[in-house]
Structures are given as structure tokens and as C-alpha cells.
Amino acid sequence: MYCVSEIPEPMYKDLMLPALMNCGSMKNSLVEMNLWINSGGAKSIIHKDAHNQLNCLLAGSKDWIFINNTHNDWIYQAEEIDGDQGGFSLVNPDSVNYKTFPLFAQVPWEYSTVHAGDCLYLPPRYYHRVKSTDRNFAVSFLFGTHSEFEMPECDQTTSTVSLNTAPVQWKYSGSGLMSMGNSDPTMIKEWFIEMFLEMTWGDVTDNVPMEDYIRFVIDDEGSIPYMKELFYKLLAEEMVLGDSEHVDRNMFDLISEDVWRKLTVAQSYDPSNDPNNEYFHIWKQDVVNILKDATYWGDVNKDQFVETYLKLDGSVRVARELFSKLTSDGETVTWYDVRDKDQIFDVFGQVHDRGDEEMWIRNQEVKRLAEEDLKQSIVDTKTEL
Numbered sequence: 001m002y003c004v005s006e007i008p009e010p011m012y013k014d015l016m017l018p019a020l021m022n023c024g025s026m027k028n029s030l031v032e033m034n035l036w037i038n039s040g041g042a043k044s045i046i047h048k049d050a051h052n053q054l055n056c057l058l059a060g061s062k063d064w065i066f067i068n069n070t071h072n073d074w075i076y077q078a079e080e081i082d083g084d085q086g087g088f089s090l091v092n093p094d095s096v097n098y099k100t101f102p103l104f105a106q107v108p109w110e111y112s113t114v115h116a117g118d119c120l121y122l123p124p125r126y127y128h129r130v131k132s133t134d135r136n137f138a139v140s141f142l143f144g145t146h147s148e149f150e151m152p153e154c155d156q157t158t159s160t161v162s163l164n165t166a167p168v169q170w171k172y173s174g175s176g177l178m179s180m181g182n183s184d185p186t187m188i189k190e191w192f193i194e195m196f197l198e199m200t201w202g203d204v205t206d207n208v209p210m211e212d213y214i215r216f217v218i219d220d221e222g223s224i225p226y227m228k229e230l231f232y233k234l235l236a237e238e239m240v241l242g243d244s245e246h247v248d249r250n251m252f253d254l255i256s257e258d259v260w261r262k263l264t265v266a267q268s269y270d271p272s273n274d275p276n277n278e279y280f281h282i283w284k285q286d287v288v289n290i291l292k293d294a295t296y297w298g299d300v301n302k303d304q305f306v307e308t309y310l311k312l313d314g315s316v317r318v319a320r321e322l323f324s325k326l327t328s329d330g331e332t333v334t335w336y337d338v339r340d341k342d343q344i345f346d347v348f349g350q351v352h353d354r355g356d357e358e359m360w361i362r363n364q365e366v367k368r369l370a371e372e373d374l375k376q377s378i379v380d381t382k383t384e385l
Helices: 009-014 069-074 102-106 185-199 210-219 225-239 249-254 257-267 284-295 302-312 316-326 335-340 342-347 356-361 364-384
Strands: 002-006 030-038 052-059 061-067 110-115 119-122 127-131 136-143 207-209 246-248
Touching: 052 110, 061 136, 069 102, 110 119, 185 210, 185 249, 185 257, 207 210, 210 246, 246 249, 284 302, 284 335, 284 342, 302 316, 316 342
Parallel strands: none
Antiparallel strands: 002 030, 030 136, 052 119, 052 136, 061 110, 061 127, 207 246
């Protein structure tokens, strides 16, 4: 058995936050708390994660291999949307094909075994591979990366505190969708502040017209299209109409953490974190073709239908939903069901039917929901200001 999950909030009271994470910048940088359970025999691929993390083992042991990300050119990283943050290597570390991946032979690596009671620090974007030979249980504390790191009174902080007192950015209630993998909201905030300081040449006491600031953010080449559109719409409509038509450095600190979190979700939406992920990566025509082939020589029942659909790396849930929409008699799906109900398959290939640029802009339904939620948050923030 292998399980990884965000730690459910009801369990926070049973876990302690290490003293070193209860002071200075660390205390306010906690992004996500994860739980790892392994019955033994599991091993990961070579990969890297976006955040700093402290991985603490409560039971068992784990073997770690580390590869500095300065050797990225020799790793043969798979192409991903978020390739500059997370990512994984195409190389199979258990059976390296040096003809296909010749540069991998030059990769230096480090090795460590951790045991119950040990905590291991892993820097962001640092390649690693984890292997378990026995049953183990671990928690990982993910925290953000900042250009400036303050540690006041950290040398005097020696006591642990219950995790339920820690200001964690992304929490999981224990049911429903998890927020695992979301970006650090403080990084989004820092980006907005950075744009402001560029306009004021670093003068934190200065202020700039709201319209000029919005225009500057929109023209920034590093900004993501949907964020530019959303930021312009919300701030122009909700904040420019307030008492102040200028942006100052203090405004960013007054905006609530909840608003920064929602801006982060809008900025970093990724289909792979969506329960309907397969609608993005499975082509409509592939679904139609494989079902027509399966039903060509006869009708298929639900179990046969699910087995066929799973060949596309889809889920049992979606297979069953698809079966219920296609079947005419409730028992089987025929070739004619597949042919005559073509519109049912329109939900597939949502990314493939658009250009690469649109993959970044997000689908229209996600934009609509995020916009409604964020607009209300900005209204609430304006009231606080």
C-alpha cells in the first residue's frame, strides 16, 4: 500500500511543528502539510518539487538519492507546463539506458538513509528519488521560498507547538478535493509588490496612479495572460472606484490572505489537479475510436466497457458515467450508441482542441467561477481598506 495525502485538519492536533519552523520567516511560510504512508517496497521516479520541505519520518526507514538541479541538462526532464518548478526525469534509475540517455552517466549524486525520528531538509527544485524497503510513516512540511529570510529569536525557540496553531496556507478538511500542489500565495504577493517597486524605482514611500499600475502589470512580459485580464478587471472595477485612485506599498499588506490564495488558484490552475483531468489529456477521437472497435463485433456490458475505457488511462468513475449516458437499455452499449451520441464525447480533448497559449489561459468555466469568487473577495477587501 502507498498513500500520500494532505494532512486532514482534524489530525493537526496530533502532530507537532518542529521548533525551527516556529519562528522568523519560517513560521509564516508554511504552504502545505502532507502525510506519507507506505507498506514497503515502493520507490519513486527521479523528480523535483517546487517548495522547500522538511520530511520527518515517524516510523520505518527511507533511502534517498539527491541530484543537484545544476545538472538539469543531464537529467532528461520530461516537458511539463510547470517544468521550471516541479518535474521529473525520463530516465529509469533501476535500468538506465545509456544509449538513449548518454549524459546521465555524468550525473553526480548523494545518498542518505533516514530512520524514525529523523527529519530531512530538501531544497526546492532539487532532484531526488525515494525508496522504501519496509513499512514507514512520514509527514512533510512544505514551506515557501523568499528573497529575504528573517530569523529573529530563532536561536531562543526550542519548544514544539501543535500543528493546529500553525498558519498553514493550504489546508485540507479531510473530505472533498485537496489543494495539494498549489503555489505559494506569498510569491504572488511578492510579484505584485515587485511590479510596484519597479514603477517607483524602489521607493517604498511613493505611490502611483492605479490606472498606470494596472497598465504596467498588463504590459509585463512575465505575467500570465489570465492574471493580467483578471487583475485589470477586478482592481479597475472595484478598487479604482474607491476613495483612493493611487497604489502605495501599504495597500498590498492590507489585502487579506484569502484574496492572495484565490489569486494564486486563478494564476496557477492546472488540469492535473482537477478531478476531471482526463477530459483534458484524452482526445475525443481516441475515445470514439476505441469504443467503436470494442462494439464492432457485438454489444459490450458495463464491465467490458470500463475495461476498454481504462486502456486510455482514464478512470473507472468517468467510464461508468460515460456508460450510463451511452447505454440505451441500461445493460449494454452498442456500436450505434457510440455513433449516434457523438455529442457526449465533446467534453474530451478540451486542451487539445485549443492552442498551447490557451492551455495557459484556462478553460472558460474555470475562469467564470474564479472571477465570481475573486470579485466578491476584492469587494470584501475594499471594505476592509
